[in-house]
Structure formats: structure tokens, C-alpha cells
Amino acid sequence: MPRIAGKLTIHNCIQELRNKTNLTQQDLADAVSVTRATIIAIEKGSYNPSLELAFRLAKFFQTGVETIFFEKEMHCRE
Secondary structure, three states: OOOOOOOOOOEEOHHHHHHHOOOOHHHHHHHOOOOHHHHHHHHHOOOOOOHHHHHHHHHHOOOOHHHHEEOOOOOOOO
């Protein structure tokens, strides 16, 4: 079985999705029960959310986790 070595760099589209729906960071934080600081850290890429929070964000934006979070640098899907 192959091994995957090293740390993965995870990118996300949280800020794009949030701006598209005219939400503030605080609005989103309140909607998914986290602090505004958590949303800021996720948007900056300095914090990867737990699996549970990733699913809450996906459910809130009515999309799949893999649409919001991805390994390679790429454009966010519409």
C-alpha cells in the first residue's frame, strides 16, 4: 500500500462563498457556532477545521466539503 508522506496544504473557498452570499465573518461564525477568530483563521489558511466543522460549513453553504476544501491551489468552483 502506498504511503503519503509530508504535510498536506489545504486551501479553501470560505471567503469567496461568504462574500458571494453577503455574509460577514461574524454572521458565518454565528451560523456554524464558532468564533469570528476561527472563521478568520480558516480563511487565512492558518487553521484547518475539524471534520465536524467542515461538514457544518458545507451544510450551511449547501455544497460538498470537497467543494470548499481542497489540496491543490485552484480556483474556487461556482
